[in-house]
Amino acid sequence: xxxxxxxxxxxxxxxxxxxxxxxxxxxxxxxxxxxxxxxxxxxxxxxxxxxxxxxxxxxxxxxxxxxxxxxxxxxxxxxxxxxxxxxxxxxxxxxxxxxxxxxxxxxxxxxxxxxxxxxxxxxxxxxxxxxxxxxxxxxxxxxxxxxxxxxxxxxxxxxxxxxxxxxxxxxxxxxxxxxxxxxxxxxxxxxxxxxxxxxxxxxxxxxxxxxxxxxxxxxxxxxxxxxxxxxxxxxxxxxxxxxxxxxxxxxxxxxxxxxxxxxxxxxxxxxxxxxxxxxxxxxxxxxxxxxxxxxxxxxxxxxxxxxxxxxxxxxxxxxxxxxxxxxxxxxxxxxxxxxxxxxxxxxxxxxxxxxxxxxxxxxxxxxxxxxxxxxxxxxxxxxxxxxxxxxxxxxxxxxxxxxxxxxxxxxxxxxxxxxxxxxxxxxxxxxxxxxxxxxxxxxxxxxxxxxxxxxxxxxxxxxxxxxxxxxxxxxxxxxxxxxxxxxxxxxxxxxxxxxxxxxxxxxxxxxxxxxxxxxxxxxxxxxxxxxxxxxxxxxxxxxxxxxxxxxxxxxxxxxxxxxxxxxxxxxxxxxxxxxxxxxxxxxxxxxxxxxxxxxxxxxxxxx
Numbered sequence: 001x002x003x004x005x006x007x008x009x010x011x012x013x014x015x016x017x018x019x020x021x022x023x024x025x026x027x028x029x030x031x032x033x034x035x036x037x038x039x040x041x042x043x044x045x046x047x048x049x050x051x052x053x054x055x056x057x058x059x060x061x062x063x064x065x066x067x068x069x070x071x072x073x074x075x076x077x078x079x080x081x082x083x084x085x086x087x088x089x090x091x092x093x094x095x096x097x098x099x100x101x102x103x104x105x106x107x108x109x110x111x112x113x114x115x116x117x118x119x120x121x122x123x124x125x126x127x128x129x130x131x132x133x134x135x136x137x138x139x140x141x142x143x144x145x146x147x148x149x150x151x152x153x154x155x156x157x158x159x160x161x162x163x164x165x166x167x168x169x170x171x172x173x174x175x176x177x178x179x180x181x182x183x184x185x186x187x188x189x190x191x192x193x194x195x196x197x198x199x200x201x202x203x204x205x206x207x208x209x210x211x212x213x214x215x216x217x218x219x220x221x222x223x224x225x226x227x228x229x230x231x232x233x234x235x236x237x238x239x240x241x242x243x244x245x246x247x248x249x250x251x252x253x254x255x256x257x258x259x260x261x262x263x264x265x266x267x268x269x270x271x272x273x274x275x276x277x278x279x280x281x282x283x284x285x286x287x288x289x290x291x292x293x294x295x296x297x298x299x300x301x302x303x304x305x306x307x308x309x310x311x312x313x314x315x316x317x318x319x320x321x322x323x324x325x326x327x328x329x330x331x332x333x334x335x336x337x338x339x340x341x342x343x344x345x346x347x348x349x350x351x352x353x354x355x356x357x358x359x360x361x362x363x364x365x366x367x368x369x370x371x372x373x374x375x376x377x378x379x380x381x382x383x384x385x386x387x388x389x390x391x392x393x394x395x396x397x398x399x400x401x402x403x404x405x406x407x408x409x410x411x412x413x414x415x416x417x418x419x420x421x422x423x424x425x426x427x428x429x430x431x432x433x434x435x436x437x438x439x440x441x442x443x444x445x446x447x448x449x450x451x452x453x454x455x456x457x458x459x460x461x462x463x464x465x466x467x468x469x470x471x472x473x474x475x476x477x478x479x480x481x482x483x484x485x486x487x488x489x490x491x492x493x494x495x496x497x498x499x500x501x502x503x504x505x506x507x508x509x510x511x512x513x514x515x516x517x518x519x520x521x522x523x524x525x526x527x528x529x530x531x532x533x534x535x536x537x538x539x540x541x542x543x544x545x546x547x548x549x550x551x552x553x554x555x556x557x558x559x560x561x562x563x564x565x566x567x568x569x570x571x572x573x574x575x576x577x578x579x580x581x582x583x584x585x586x587x588x589x590x591x592x593x594x595x596x597x598x599x600x601x602x603x604x605x606x607x
Contacts, residue, residue, distance in 0.1 A: 045271055048311040050086055051302075053243060058303040063250075063280070063314055065296045066603040067288075070346040071321040074284045074296070079276035079317035081260075081300055085242035085267025086309030094118060094209075094235035100228030103148070104237040106205035112266035112306060113239045114201035115145075118209060122233030124191040130229070132187050141213060143182060143196050144221055148206035156221050158198055163214075163221050177221050191233075201240055243267040244306035250276060252283040252298040254290025260300070267308065276300070280317065320352065321606070325597030332592040334530075336367040336409070336511050337452050338374065338585040341594055349606040350574030354561040356582075357596035360544060362524040362553040363589030365406040365513040370395040372489050373585055374411065374509055381412075381485035381508050382495070389475040390483065391425065391432045391494040391501065392510050396466055403514040404461035405437070409454040410474050411484045411509035414444040418479025422455045424462070424512075425471040431494060431501040432471040437462040441477070450484055452511070461515055472510050483508040513589075524553050528588040532559070534569045535581065543584075558596075573599065574606075 044050055053059050063079070090113070094104040102120070106113040125132060143160050146153040162178030179200070185193035196209065212224035246267045249257040258279040263272075280298065287296040302310055325343045332339045345351075367373075371394070382390060408422040423439030425432035440455030471494075474483060491507030518525040527546035532539045544555050561569055573580050584592065 044086070044311055045084065048082060048084060048271065048313045051310045051312055052088070053302070053304055053307055053310060055307075058249075058301040059310060061300040061302065061312060061314055063276075063296075063298040063300060063317065065284070065298060065317065065319050066607075067291050067293065067295050068321045068346070068349060068601055068603060068606055070323065070349075071288065071601070072324045073322040074288045075320050075322060076277055076281045076284050077318040077320065079280040079319075080315045081248070081274040081276050082271050082313045082315075083246075083248070083261075083267070083274060083302075084271045084311040085246070085263075085269050086311040087240040087242055087269075088308045089116070090239045090241055090307065092237045092239060094120075094237050096232060096235070097208075100211060100226055100230070102209040102211075102235055104207050104209070104235075105148070106237075106239050106241075108205075108306070112203075112244045112308075113205045113241045114203045115198055115207055115237060116201045116240050117198060117238045118196040118235065119238070120194040120196075120232050120235045122191045122231075123194045124231050126229045126231055132184060132190070132192050141211060141227065142221075142224060143180070143194075144177070144210045144212055144224075145180065145196075145198065145202065146208045146210065147202065147204040148208050153208045157202055159221060160196055166220065205239075207237070241306060241308045242269065243304035243308035243310060246302060246304045246310075248274060249301045249303075250279040250283055250298065251301050252287040252290075252296060253292070254286040255283060257301060258283055267304070267310070271311070276314075276317070284319070316604070319603055321601040321603060323351075323599040323601070325356075325599060326595060329593050329595040330597075332584060332594060334584060334586050334590040334592065335365075335407070335452065335454060336371070336373065336513065336587060336589075338533075338583050339592075341582045341584070341597075343580045343582065343597065344578060345573050345576055345580045345599060347576065347578045348574065349601055351570050351599040352563065352602040352605065353600040354566075354570070354573070355596070355598050355600070356559045356594060358543065358555075358557050358559055359593040359595070360530065360555050360557075361591045362527055363591065364515045364517045364524050366516050366524075366528065366588040368394060368400060368512050368514060369397055371511045372486075373587070374486050374489070379485055379487065380482050381506060382483040382504070383415075384474065384476045384481045384483055386476055386478060387498055389473060389496040390504065390508055391471040391473045391496070392507055393427055393492065394424075394470045394472055394512055396468055396470065398468075400514050401466045401468060402464045403516055404463055405457070405466065405512060406461045406515045407454055407456045407511075407513040408440060408472060409452050409511045410442075410481075411450060411452050411511075412482045413448065413450050413484075414446050415480045415482065416446050418444045418446075418481045419477045420444055420453055420455070420481060421475050421477055422510075423473045425473055426467055427469040427471045428467070432473060436466070436470055439473075444479070444481060472512055474508065474510060485509060516588075524588060527553065528586055530584060530586045530590055533583045533585070535572050535576075536568050539566065539569055539582075 051059055092104055092106050094102050144156045145158040156177055158179035159177040160180035160182035162175035165173050165176045181197050183195045211227045213227045214224045244266055246263040248261040250260050251257040260279050261274045291297045420442040421439050424436040426434050426436050442453050442455040444453050485506045485508050493504035493507040494501040495504040529542040530544040531541050532543050
């Protein structure tokens with residue numbers, strides 16, 4: 001409440017002339033609610049910001065989504081806008097009619113306007129000798145507010161001071177007519193400003209305010225009489241308006257704005273959630289190719305037929321960029337080797353995820369248990385020419401001794417076109433003995449890259465049983481072949497340069513496979529893990545999920561890398577200079593088809 005205090009010792013003297021006119025001194029108490037209606041700002045709901053609608057053109061609210069270079073697509077998962085109609089205070093001049101009343105009309109006749117208060121400047125009483133000392137007391141001057149429809153006034157809608165209910169009804173029903181308060185400013189030279197405040201405000205665009213005085217025995221509004229004995233220097237009405245006939249669109253480069261929502265009539269004061277997702281999905285696709293700045297250039301446009309303020313908030317949309325990694329399905333054949341999938345990636349951008357569709361089929365052959373997979377650090381070891389042979393001992397488990405031998409291989413490269421001859425020899429002693437089966441010939445083209453060169457027995461394979469210990473022998477029939485070694489593999493080997501077998505310095509990289517299948521179904525069994533690695537090391541030791549028996553020999557899966565499990569790998573993708581390699585390896589034959597390789601990026605976290 002507001003209470004006016006006077007200095008100590010001040011006296012309030014009744015004004016005889018005002019009393020003669022039927023007026024008495026009175027103190028008026030005005031509630032803070034009434035004051036707030038004509039001085040305070042509208043409370044903005046948490047999370048919303050106030051925006052003034054421009055006098056011409058729409059209100060533009062940017063939707064800043066950073067633009068990432070080199071992307072193939074942008075996917076909008078969710079985008080939301082929250083809107084509410086905010087009130088704006090607008091002034092309108094009021095006039096005194098010949099009948100001694102005040103009329104006010106809102107410019108343009110906006111049906112959404114509400115009258116908050118009326119200020120009368122330089123108000124004075126024109127009764128001879130009258131004073132303003134008691135103005136506003138219930139027994140003196142009243143201001144009655146009526147809504148105008150055209151030139152016709154409706155029934156009284158509010159009054160200040162209020163009219164009490166006659167008899168004892170006031171204690172039960174309250175005033176007969178109220179809803180307003182009247183404040184009188186400082187009196188200077190017989191005139192003072194008056195402020196009529198409406199609580200709550202009245203919704204209409206035209207009003208008539210009558211100045212009346214109750215009859216001597218009357219207390220109700222209809223028993224009062226109009227009062228013309230007053231003058232003013234001017235009057236101003238203060239209206240509150242909300243945006244009317246609001247339309248919301250989404251705009252962006254390269255396309256026409258898309259309609260999002262519309263609100264006929266007054267924009268609701270309560271917050272309304274608007275789904276921008278469908279419109280933003282369509283707009284973002286076009287903007288990805290047409291945008292020229294640092295972001296996609298998207299914006300929400302809000303237009304209205306009438307003024308007011310908008311209360312709005314645009315949540316950060318859930319958006320991800322997509323980089324396609326494979327133009328077409330990529331076949332990959334694993335035969336006891338590590339095969340790489342090299343990907344062209346955007347440099348300097350850290351992805352939020354990597355997905356890869358993998359279609360795989362296990363084969364029956366698998367490496368002998370005694371053969372170690374290469375570590376990827378191969379070196380040139382031995383230069384084989386006709387007349388020089390190498391032999392590497394192989395140990396077979398009891399189960400492997402009873403399985404068909406399928407394939408032999410050596411790792412290296414040919415300086416010029418050459419032919420390898422790979423065979424097996426019995427190994428009861430320290431040196432190779434009699435041949436075990438027929439050798440296989442492997443033609444090798446000249447190349448600068450190291451790789452596996454495999455020779456396979458056609459069906460039927462080299463049938464069991466086999467000795468517990470065999471030697472794999474390697475020689476060339478023509479040309480020259482560089483047979484690689486792996487420093488981490490260890491092992492022993494024998495070298496024969498025509499004078500008999502002697503110990504070699506290091507064991508070369510050779511391998512042998514057996515056929516292993518379920519005797520009832522003929523399907524490969526047991527299955528071995530398909531391992532995946534990146535530049536920083538292992539990523540997934542069992543991509544196909546075979547250790548738990550969850551997948552059959554033929555499988556389809558989508559491998560996904562996301563943080564924090566693969567944070568180091570995703571950071572390595574961002575640090576790669578446009579080229580990134582994923583490596584697959586397995587002890588059993590696997591035929592893979594890799595497709596739908598995709599990197600995803602968070603626009604706000606990629607840099």
